[in-house]
Amino acid sequence: MQVQWKRRSLNMRIYDLTRSLEPGMGVYPGDPEVRFHVHTDYPEHGFRVTELRLGTHTGTHMDAPAHFLPGEAGVDGLALAALAGPARVLDAEDLAPVIGAGERVLVRSGWGRRWGANDYFTGFPALPEGMVRAALAGPAALIGLETPSLHPDGDEDHRLHRRLLGAGIVIVENLAGLEELPERVWLAALPLPLRGLDGAPCRVVAVDAGEGRKANTD
Numbered sequence: 001m002q003v004q005w006k007r008r009s010l011n012m013r014i015y016d017l018t019r020s021l022e023p024g025m026g027v028y029p030g031d032p033e034v035r036f037h038v039h040t041d042y043p044e045h046g047f048r049v050t051e052l053r054l055g056t057h058t059g060t061h062m063d064a065p066a067h068f069l070p071g072e073a074g075v076d077g078l079a080l081a082a083l084a085g086p087a088r089v090l091d092a093e094d095l096a097p098v099i100g101a102g103e104r105v106l107v108r109s110g111w112g113r114r115w116g117a118n119d120y121f122t123g124f125p126a127l128p129e130g131m132v133r134a135a136l137a138g139p140a141a142l143i144g145l146e147t148p149s150l151h152p153d154g155d156e157d158h159r160l161h162r163r164l165l166g167a168g169i170v171i172v173e174n175l176a177g178l179e180e181l182p183e184r185v186w187l188a189a190l191p192l193p194l195r196g197l198d199g200a201p202c203r204v205v206a207v208d209a210g211e212g213r214k215a216n217t218d
Contacts (some may be wrong), residue, residue, distance in 0.1 A: 110146070
């Protein structure tokens with residue numbers, strides 16, 4: 001497909017909201033550790049191939065309905081239309097936001113700056129109930145978080161996942177750099193299409209084309 005760029009796109013800024021994956025990085029308690037193993041190397045074969053071992057919810061990742069809902073869609077079954085398009089950045093302090101049908105929202109809590117801290121995976125703030133209700137009322141297409149999950153309490157975390165995933169809302173967790181974003185961006189959150197699996201690491205980028213104060217429409 002040929003893409004025609006308008007002149008104003010030359011001034012766009014692209015933000016990478018993704019955590020790098022590497023051995024020894026922090027993972028959610030109980031999840032598999034990240035391991036890189038050199039499978040073939042230059043001296044013997046003239047090229048390198050590396051074996052990766054990691055969980056489906058490592059680093060910046062996407063939750064599919066199959067994460068909590070047996071028999072529901074895996075990450076490869078998510079609609080691409082939900083994963084790319086205009087998005088709005090909301091502050092977690094906004095306890096009564098309005099979220100439109102099909103909207104993509106990124107929730108800025110400041111927790112991303114604590115990446116690497118001892119309590120990053122255990123002391124994070126819960127997604128406010130007002131934000132949950134607004135996302136369900138839309139319903140939103142996608143909600144992205146700086147935190148490693150929706151709630152630090154396991155039982156409540158499971159309940160919230162079932163509510164949002166059951167409403168068809170894609171969840172992205174462990175985002176980085178939201179504090180740098182304008183209110184409105186163009187978002188792409190693309191996971192590996194792991195057939196039938198419950199989630200996948202993804203590369204998430206946001207584009208600011210200098211239109212942050214204009215209406216956000218598809």
